[in-house]
Amino acid sequence: MKKIAILGSTGSIGTQTLDVVRNDNGYKVVALSANKNIDLLEKQAIEFRPEVVTVVDKSMANILKKRLKQYNIEVLSGIEGLNNIASESTADMVLTAVVGMVGLKPTLSAIKAKKTIALANKETLVTAGKIVMDEAEQNAVDIIPVDSEHSAIFQCLKGGSKEEIKRLILTASGGPFRGKDEKYLKKVNVKDALNHPNWSMGKKITIDSATLMNKGLEVIEARWLFDVKLDKIDVTVHPQSIVHSMVEYIDGSVIAQMGVSDMRIPIQYALTYPKRKKNSLDSLDFVSIGNLNFERPDTKTFRCLSLAMEALKIGGTMPSVLNASNEVVVQWFLDGKIGFMEIPKFIEDIMEKHNNILDPTIEDILESDRWARELLRSKQL
Structure with a gap:
């Protein structure tokens, strides 16, 4: 039985992964995580009985801890909790389906702990591709893509x-x-x-x-x-x-x-690789x-x-700036603050202002991400 940890279990990829697990008794879910959707995470925890769950929002984690007290499921919180279930859980495979830069450090933690990675978090390779792939090679860890493409x-x-x-x-x-x-x-x-x-x-x-x-x-x-x-x-x-x-x-x-x-097809392939399994x-x-x-x-x-x-041609920290800018302005669009065609204009403006670092460390990448977000938020939209 393959033991899996799912980072981002309440999102689109996470819920479809659990749907795949429901239809195949060859898996044991040992860890789940959510940002703050504790209502759905609670239902998932009760159904799949993982050893541990993590909620990034610490205040919501305290609420969930009370709800799951009778089930003997450990409840962690914050980025530390994500890193913990990625590296310290009994999982053979970590499926990273969180959205955004929050997925980078837990993925690296899982690689260093020699867990197989099923990757559905784009930002991990977009912002730190060379570092992550070098780390995977050094630790002889397979990174199996989940995105359909x-x-x-x-x-x-x-x-x-x-x-x-x-x-x-x-x-x-x-x-x-x-x-x-x-x-x-x-x-x-x-x-x-x-x-x-x-x-x-x-x-x-x-x-x-x-x-x-x-x-x-x-x-x-x-x-x-x-x-x-x-x-x-x-x-x-x-x-x-x-x-x-x-x-x-x-x-x-x-x-x-x-x-x-149907995303369940590439999800299942990532879970069963190198074999294929029949489904409905x-x-x-x-x-x-x-x-x-x-x-x-x-x-x-x-x-x-x-x-x-x-951004890819320029390299260095520029992809991190591109990604961070996009995350902020897409949320602005969703919140009705800007129009659809303003999205690329804001991103390009931030890219032009960035002092690129060609051979960045993880700290440089995270700092460039923070810089881009702060510069955009200073516009006070």
């Missing part, structure tokens, strides 16, 4: 060696505003942006999909996860979200991973799908993708 590439790479790769092709749905121009986008609201045509995701990642920042972050992540330079990574818009990504090899062969738009999810019906379409991304209108690629 990276899971697809991970699977397609079984078809050849690294030296035989011509390019990685990340597919993007295009989000709810595919094909729209700047004039249209200036008028869209939060409800419009959250109306994703294919995927059910959390609010932040859904907005990132609408701006194409999500694809930009995935490009940065792919560069480190697969050790492939930017000039070998392409993005193609594929509105049906059936082809989850592809790898082209030097002989002209292209291997694609396809499937229905829908099969792909090519006849009913009919056509598969592919387009070039409109990086002039959706500038977040270009900004992410530029």
Whole structure:
């Protein structure tokens, strides 16, 4: 029985991971964590009976501790609690599904504790890709991607060696505003942006999909996860979200991973790797799908993708600044403080003001993240 810890169990990926676990008795959940959604975390804890749970919000942790007293489940709190369940729990695998920079240190802690990582936290590799991958190599730890696109590439790479790769092709749905121009986008609201045509995701990642920042972050992540330079990574818009990504090899062969738009498929693959297991999810019906379409991304209108690629080219602490700025301004948009087209403008402004550090330490990366957030908040929107 594989023992797993789930960081971010109350979010979209976390809840779907637990759905996979419900349908397979080959797993034991030994640790769960949430930011502050203790009502759902309480239900999960009672159902799965982990050894320990963590709530990042310390005041909420005290409430949960009283609720779970009779179940003999340890309740921890804060970032320290996340680090503890990532490194000290009895888990064989740590699935990191928290949103934001909060996932970086626990992931590093888990790697140093030689836990297998199922990675669904983009920020870990976006901001500190080289450091994290070097640490994983030193500790002989596997990092298995959970995102559908990276899971697809991970699977397609079984078809050849690294030296035989011509390019990685990340597919993007295009989000709810595919094909729209700047004039249209200036008028869209939060409800419009959250109306994703294919995927059910959390609010932040859904907005990132609408701006194409999500694809930009995935490009940065792919560069480190697969050790492939930017000039070998392409993005193609594929509105049906059936082809989850592809790898082209030097002989002209292209291997694609396809499937229905259901995150439980890549989640299950990460949990069962290197094996596959039968499940009850829908099969792909090519006849009913009919056509598969592919387009070039409109990086002039959706500038977040270009900004992410530029941050990767610059390197150093710039991806951390990009990520931090994006997190702040996306929340501003969700709160109704700025318009949709202002998102890339604020991000670019902060990037231009940043004094980049080319060979950063973890402390440099965290400081650049803090700097970007504080500079944006000084604008007092």
